[in-house]
Amino acid sequence: xxxxxxxxxxxxxxxxxxxxxxxxxxxxxxxxxxxxxxxxxxxxxxxxxxxxxxxxxxxxxxxxxxxxxxxxxxxxxxxxxxxxxxxxxxxxxxxxxxxxxxxxxxxxxxxxxxxxxxxxxxxxxxxxxxxxxxxxxxxxxxxxxxxxxxxxxxxxxxxxxxxxxxxxxxxxxxxxxxxxxxxxxxxxxxxxxxxxxxxxxxxxxxxxxxxxxxxxxxxxxxxxxxxxxxxxxxxxxxxxxxxxxxxxxxxxxxxxxxxxxxxxxxxxxxxxxxxxxxxxxxxxx
DNA sequence: TGCGTTGTTTCACC
DNA sequence: CGGTGAAACAACGC
Numbered sequence: 653x654x655x656x657x658x659x660x661x662x663x664x665x666x667x668x669x670x671x672x673x674x675x676x677x678x679x680x681x682x683x684x685x686x687x688x689x690x691x692x693x694x695x696x697x698x699x700x701x702x703x704x705x706x707x708x709x710x711x712x713x714x715x716x717x718x719x720x721x722x723x724x725x726x727x728x729x730x731x732x733x734x735x736x737x738x739x740x741x742x743x744x745x746x747x748x749x750x751x752x753x754x755x756x757x758x759x760x761x762x763x764x765x766x767x768x769x770x771x772x773x774x775x776x777x778x779x780x781x782x783x784x785x786x787x788x789x790x791x792x793x794x795x796x797x798x799x800x801x802x803x804x805x806x807x808x809x810x811x812x813x814x815x816x817x818x819x820x821x822x823x824x825x826x827x828x829x830x831x832x833x834x835x836x837x838x839x840x841x842x843x844x845x846x847x848x849x850x851x852x853x854x855x856x857x858x859x860x861x862x863x864x865x866x867x868x869x870x871x872x873x874x875x876x877x878x879x880x881x882x883x884x885x886x887x888x889x890x891x892x893x894x895x896x897x898x899x900x901x902x903x904x905x906x907x908x909x910x911x912x913x914x915x916x917x918x919x920x921x922x923x924x925x926x927x928x929x930x931x932x933x934x935x936x937x
Numbered sequence: 938t939g940c941g942t943t944g945t946t947t948c949a950c951c
Numbered sequence: 952c953g954g955t956g957a958a959a960c961a962a963c964g965c
Contacts (some may be wrong), residue, residue: 671960698944715961716943768944768961786945810955819945827943877965878942911957913942 656728657722661754662689663704670749670767677772682752683709690754697823701779709776714766716826719747719872725757732871735766735881766816792824792860793868800823802856804844805845812848813841816856824864831890832913833859839925841909841916847924861911878913889915 666682674680688706695701702710712718719733729739737745743761745750750771752760760769774782790796801809808815815821816830825833832882834841837855839848848856867873873890874881879893888898892915893906902919 671961687965713944715945764964765964766942766962817944 656831657690657724657758658690658754659762661756661758662687662688663752663756665753666750667772670764672767673749673764673769673771674773676770676932677774678778679773680709681775682710685710696783696824697786697791697819699783699786703776703785707776709778709779711772711774711779711782712762713770714764715766715770717764717766718769719763721761721763723759723761733875734763734765734872735764735876741877776840787820788823789821790823792822795861795863796822796857797871798854798857802850802853805848805853808845810845811842811909812839812845812856813914815845816860817910817912822860825860825893827848827912827914828875829885830885832863832867834921835889835916836863838920840921841914842907843923849924889917891915 655783663682663685666686668674673781674847684706685704685708688704688708691703691705693700693702698713700712700714702712704710714720714733717734717736719728719731719735719737721730721731721737721739723743731739737743737747743759743763745761745763747763747765748761749764749767750762751773752762754760772782785900804821805812805815813830816825817827817834831841833856836859837852839852870883870886873887874883875887875891877892878893880887882888882892885898889904892904894903896902897904897917897920900917900919902917904915907914907916
C-alpha cells in the first residue's frame, strides 16, 4: 500500500516520540531522510525497507501490533496492520509513536500498542548485510520448490506448525497465517513434519502463497482480544474457537503447539495414523 | 493480578 | 554442530 501512496514524494517532516523505536538503529534520528525523496519500497519476510535519495534506508518490523495509517490530503485514509487504533478514529492515537509528513500533504501515522516493533535507519549499502543477518528462508509469497520442501520436511520431527513458523525455513508466515495454511491443507498442526504425506505436503506448498496473498489483500487480519472478525470467511480458523468450521460445521478447537495458541478443525484436520500411534505409545496427547 | 498475546532469540541438552 | 523444546523477552490489556 505504501508504494503506490508514497513513492516519489519528499519527506518533509519525521517525528519519533518513542525513543526505543530506534533503540537498535545505527542512526537514532530521522534527520538524514528529512528533506529527501522516497525512491522505492522493498519487503523481505516481515521486514519493510524504504529507500531515500540521501542514500539512507528506513527499515522496520511491525512485530505483532504495529500499524500504518496513511491520511491523504483529500482526507482519504488507508490503514494496514493491527486493528488498534481503530481506522475510523482520529490520529494521532495514544499508541501512535511516529508521524511522517510528505510534500503532497500525505501523513503517515505509525502506531504500536504493544511497542514491540522497531525501526532502523542505516546507509542503503548496509541493508543487504542486515537482511542477510536475519537468515530468512525462501519467500512464502513466491512459489516454493516442492522438491526442496519435501526434502526439508523429511528431515524434521517437530510439529509442522512450528516448522512453518520458522522464518529460516519459510519467510513470512506468522501465527495466524500458519493456522490458515494448515486448515486449507487439512493437516493437524501438531503433525510431525516428517509424517506429512506427499499429498498434504503439496497442499501446503499450494496454500502458502494463497493465504499470504489474502492476508496482504486484507491488509492484515482483524483479531481483537483473540477473537477474529473474518472477512470473506478469512481467517477460517484462527480466533474462532467454538465457532463452526466453515467446511464441516464442527466447532473449532484451540490447543497449544510450541507454546503458541493454535486453532484448527478437529474433523477436517486429523493426525495421521502414524503420529496418533506414536503419541499414544509415549503417553502424550 | 497474573496470564495471554506474537515474533524472535537464547538456552540447555542430546 | 544441529535439531529440539522450553524459556525468555518485549509491554500492555483484561
